[in-house]
Amino acid sequence: MATQLGFYFDQSLCTGCKACAIACKDKHDLPVGVTWRRIPEYTGGTWVRNDHDGSMTNTVFTYYTSISCNHCADPICVEVCPSKAMHKDPETGIVSVDPDVCIGCKYCAMACPYSAPQYNPEKGVMTKCDFCADRIAVGETPACVAACPSRALDYGDIEELTAKYGRQASIAPLPNQEITHPNLVIHPHPKAQPSGSHAGRLANPEEV
Numbered sequence: 001m002a003t004q005l006g007f008y009f010d011q012s013l014c015t016g017c018k019a020c021a022i023a024c025k026d027k028h029d030l031p032v033g034v035t036w037r038r039i040p041e042y043t044g045g046t047w048v049r050n051d052h053d054g055s056m057t058n059t060v061f062t063y064y065t066s067i068s069c070n071h072c073a074d075p076i077c078v079e080v081c082p083s084k085a086m087h088k089d090p091e092t093g094i095v096s097v098d099p100d101v102c103i104g105c106k107y108c109a110m111a112c113p114y115s116a117p118q119y120n121p122e123k124g125v126m127t128k129c130d131f132c133a134d135r136i137a138v139g140e141t142p143a144c145v146a147a148c149p150s151r152a153l154d155y156g157d158i159e160e161l162t163a164k165y166g167r168q169a170s171i172a173p174l175p176n177q178e179i180t181h182p183n184l185v186i187h188p189h190p191k192a193q194p195s196g197s198h199a200g201r202l203a204n205p206e207e208v
Contacts (some may be wrong), residue, residue: 004073004093005131006158006183007145008165009066011192013152016041016064023147024068027132034118036129037068037144040208042173042193044200061191061200065174066153068144069116069129070182071095077108077117077128085126086117093158093183094131102126113175114182115208131155158183170195173202 016039024030024037045060071088075095078086085102088095097108097117102125108117109126117128132142140146145153154161162185169177169184172193177184193199202208 003091004158004183005071005136005155006093006161006185007068007070008154008156008161008185008187010152010154010187011063011065011171011189012187013150014039014064014066014189015150017149019147019149020066020144020153023143024129027143028127030127031120031122034120034127035207036116036118036127037066038115038208039064039066039204040173041203042200043203044193061189062203063189063191065171065186066144066148067114067174067184069095069131070114070169070180070184071129071131073181073183076111076113076180080107080111082107092131092133092136094133095128096130096133097126097128099123099125099127113179158185161185172197172200 018039021037021039041064043062047056047058049056071094075088078088083101083103085098086108104125106119117126120127142155145155165185165187168186169182171186171188172195174195176195
């Protein structure tokens, strides 16, 4: 029976350790500059002086978001791919790129609001998260999920995940989920800001 795989991420548990990103990079033997799973750090707030007694309080916050390809319901990467190398599996919902068909034009990378497709200069083609389909096929979890020490990541059928955790995925610095309908559910950090918020900034833009 056809299904749609998705990721669940508990933002309140993530410490920004990047074990998920390292596990992904190691499992897929990715070269320098190609990172399928990234961890943006979103930070903001300030100190506020109390005019009555001179005391100071703060609104400072920092939180992390582990993000890769979300194997979207409306994958814009598939829509813009001129060679049809980018495709969505009808049985699992996994979005993959066929390296034998890809022409390396980077249209998918320019279109994706999550920066999921990435150009591999060593191979001359686009590459991206494939949900560790080979691991799932033999009953194992995706490398990123298995590596998370705080168990902030999980995966499964998206309908089961949304029934259990809801449908929230519009958390800054990620885009509004209505753009591509990502198969991602986020349990927000207590200080999480909505998509489009200007309350904070990326603290590690070079990493994402």
